[in-house]
Amino acid sequence: MKLNEILGQSKMGIMAVLMLPLLLLAISGILFIYQEVSRLWSKSAVQNKVVVITDAISGLGKECSRLFHAGGARLVLCGKNWEKLEILYDALISVADPSKTFTPKLVLLDLSDISCVQDVAKEILDCYGCVDILINNASMKVKGPAQNISLELDKKIMDVNYFGPITLTKALLPNMISRRTGQIVLVNNIQGRFGIPLRTAYAASKHAAQGFFDCLRAEVEEFEVVISTVSPTFIRSYHMYTEPGNWEASIWKFFFRKFAYGVHPVEVAEEVMKTIRRKKQEVFIANPIPKAAIYIRTFFPEFFFAVVACGVKEKLNVPEDRLLVKMAA
Template sequence: MFIVKMGVLAVLIFPLLLFGISGIIYIYRAVGRLMSKSAVQNKVVVITDAISGLGKECSRVFHSGGARLVLCGKTWEKLEALYNALISVADPSVTFTPKLVLLDLSDINCIQDVAKEILDCYGCVDILINNASMKVKGPVQSISLELDKKIMDANYFGPITLTKALLPNMISRRTGQVVLVNNIQGKLGVPFRAAYAASKHAAQGFFDCLRAEVEEFDVCISTVSPTFIRSYHVQPEPGNWEASIWKFFFRKLAYGVHPMEVAEEVLRTVSRKKQEVFMANAIPKAALYIRTFFPELFFAIIASGVKEKQKLEFPPPERYP
């Protein structure tokens, strides 16, 4: 009888305990979001490629947090559309009207002038979010050197040129934060994306070095590296990926995160001044571990996949804006 009563008691307590834990987690996250938003209130935040999926989400979360936004993008019409979307849903008593600046990070020659325009908006920059990126896919031998250079300009030279132009303002004020939205390929090369991976490796290395150099000036350098940022409506394609270890492995690598998730993480990174964040499920994290400690195994898996791929006719290189 005693055992039966204890069993009934356990059945009754378990849902209450689960409900209580869920409530605590919800409250903790809600408080965290409020603290993150309060940390960026009145801060001058520059977002590059604000018209991309992630850029729009970052603009939304920082604008609602009361940041003074400077939104950069290549197309004025799209910047205006983003501007209208932000001010139409915001409370004007707690938000600032965003500033708009035309910027193409792949055009290195114009960045110095645009940096002056950015500084003229509010006289300073508190937070720079380097978000712009260009992708290319295809075998190394089919990608022209010209396209390699364009990828490097957009993903490496562009962000570091803008950062160098705005950095003296942060150093002189002894405050500021630079956030690089990078990618898993800044740490892990994936076949048929050599130019993209190389640019992301370069950016990772630059900002890792910069972090140590500017620490004495109280300037924080952060990197946020998701696996892949998927579009709003695209989900991983179904298929018989389990036919080989390589296909299963890279299907897991290709699972992207939603732009909204990344934007919320960027906000947390800024408010808590995190130095590095890696957004990935268990498979990509395991891949990094294998690459570091068991490189022969990792390279064998990669090579087997490339051989499979080369049996099929590879499509022409695809360029993405």
């Protein structure tokens, strides 16, 4: 009798071990299906909407363009390089169903040149006569000690990250207010909430943008205009577009990209789409540590400052020619 009980327990144990991988696979499959359904649902929220994307030729800009174009949006793609805009245009129309999509319109826009933004805004409005969704994606960052960064570079970063987006927003906002509809999405950065060493100019510009759009949110609520901010830690660069139109992500990328260092442009683009569908006001894309840092900065500032100051001394003497300056979100 005891032998039979032992054998029975052994069989149950073996079955449990065999069932675990199947259970994990089933859960993974359900999660994958849920995200695909959610993605399709999100696309319907932008169908026939006029969507303006700044810096559409960046990694995130391309992913947003692909996602919104497939969702049936009437895209106005802005960038400062016409040749790259045309490459993006060709890639989009080569993979889309022309019966379900609109041909994107291209507009040259360099947000570092504030004097041209007003004229570009008129050109954007002339495309369809209105704007339903504005995605402020263009951004520039610099890494280096504050004393090594010239005032000229500080001003350029503020132009691209702050004055450029708010100038374009102010130019397009009256159209939304008069129609009592619209949504403005700022792709910001978690450094809009707290700064870290060697990012003085970048963090300052992101703080300024965050403050502006937080205030604007309250001002335009009565006109049913939604203001959203999407703040990742940082968006990692990648070389995904080796073949025009080759944007199909495998199931393996779906499962493993969240464990990689940095936030993938695909993930941020999908979050922007969800933010628009749900009309969310603020989204952070970060693992628990950066999110916890926001609260530590608020409630335990002295501890936060002590932690971020650790290990900075040896990095302060960086020659000016080694400063890292690039377009990024």
